[in-house]
Amino acid sequence: QQQVKQSPQSLIVQKGGISIINCAYENTAFDYFPWYQQFPGKGPALLIAIRPDVSEKKEGRFTISFNKSAKQFSLHIMDSQPGDSATYFCAAWGAGGGNKLTFGTGTQLKVEL
């Protein structure tokens, strides 16, 4: 059973555009939602995270939007740059999810000039 569903699988955005990646979860006990960024040959690195008591969190060009009632959250990358080209994973953590982060299947983002 996949507890965190992520879309799209891949995404191509023009430089300066907005990249949007969506995730949906099933377990209402999840209470921590991070996004990880992974470059080829490297391990994932924490990008930004949110807890369900807020609907939005912004750090620089990266914003998480969170909809608790819909059990959905999304990552927005404003003014996308070629250096943002990477694979992005959403994840969820909390009671009922065990002692682990449950990850989405990833989105491969390519930002073109």
Add this chain to the structure above:
Amino acid sequence: GAGVSQSPSNKVTEKGKDVELRCDPISGHTALYWYRQSLGQGLEFLIYFQGNSAPDKSGLPSDRFSAERTGGSVSTLTIQRTQQEDSAVYLCASSKDRGSPLHFGNGTRLTVT
């Protein structure tokens, strides 16, 4: 300071052989995780260690997989009688404690021929 270190970075082995993968977590981090990343897939949880507590082995896919963590620091993931479907990138992560952000190593790419 040093991040999570994994060795080897690449391992090619023949089907049926045993392999050992090593992880050196960040000093002082009490929690240690192993994940598996198959091509085009998300991160699959394998096992979790927290301090001196019994490990959470709920993600190990078969009894061919085992892991240990000696002295609360270095961890070794062992795969016995490797199969082709074991081919993947094995990622180790550590965190200060349960619920803190995970810091990943760059992984070991295992290829079973």
